[in-house]
Amino acid sequence: MTHDPCDRCEELLQDFLDRTLSDAEWREAESHLAGCDYCRRRYRFEETLRRYVRTTAAERMPPGLMDKLQELRGIDATA
Numbered sequence: 540m541t542h543d544p545c546d547r548c549e550e551l552l553q554d555f556l557d558r559t560l561s562d563a564e565w566r567e568a569e570s571h572l573a574g575c576d577y578c579r580r581r582y583r584f585e586e587t588l589r590r591y592v593r594t595t596a597a598e599r600m601p602p603g604l605m606d607k608l609q610e611l612r613g614i615d616a617t618a
């Protein structure tokens with residue numbers, strides 16, 4: 540067993556947000572999220588980001604917004 544539960548949770552993240560998980564996977568993700576603050580925050584952030592991207596997709600992104608988002612994700616866009 541090399542599987543870290545948080546790695547597993549990350550694997551499920553995109554499908555979780557797409558609502559395309561199987562029942563078993565869904566339960567797996569939910570039960571992990573219930574006990575893992577770290578993943579819960581990540582999921583919430585990704586969900587917020589997706590909603591934001593969806594609602595603003597038709598509009599032009601203000602300059603610097605992408606940098607800001609990447610900064611929030613912990614990626615240094617200027618590096």
Ligand SMILES: [Zn+2]
Binds near residue numbers: 571577579
């Ligand atoms: Zn976790």
